[in-house]
Amino acid sequence: ETGVTQTPRHLVMGMTNKKSLKCEQHLGHNAMYWYKQSAKKPLELMFVYSLEERVENNSVPSRFSPECPNSSHLFLHLHTLQPEDSALYLCASSQTENTEAFFGQGTRLTVV
């Protein structure tokens, strides 16, 4: 398996649920990212990890909690989300923070 893999591809959750999104990269990259993509809006960078350390947290609400256990895996833990959090959540990786990013297919999240 190559590239960046995200699971699940689709997720419907209630506002009181707790769920996790998973991302795995098989490219040997050192940096990993979580982005939020809403319709007709620019990609919003949520978190950046470089060498397993969080280097960026763009004022993301605490109901989103990232975890990077090693350089190949990235999780986004979700709890008590709001309907406006419904979006496509994209994971990406890059060799360093300065090189082009490779994206996963995304998780389409719907909060009901």
Place this chain on the structure above:
Amino acid sequence: GQNIDQPTEMTATEGAIVQINCTYQTSGFNGLFWYQQHAGEAPTFLSYNVLDGLEEKGRFSSFLSRSKGYSYLLLKELQMKDSASYLCAVRDSNYQLIWGAGTKLIIKP
């Protein structure tokens, strides 16, 4: 504030040429990226410009003018499979990527 502007939607004919423009105002500049995103799929990297001029890669070319804060993506010999959104992104002085909202390109037979 930082801003990337690109047209929301464009339509072109199969076999023709289309130019998608991107203008930016950012705090510093450390490169500009173009990505292609088909509906329901991941964005895929197309091109990177850091110096002024034209970079050609097959049917796709990307141009940059840093003094004008301007770039374009040129697609030649359009094919139906080129129907997608095209995302422009600029890396600022802090090496943060600032993204445009994307241009949806519709190709008609």
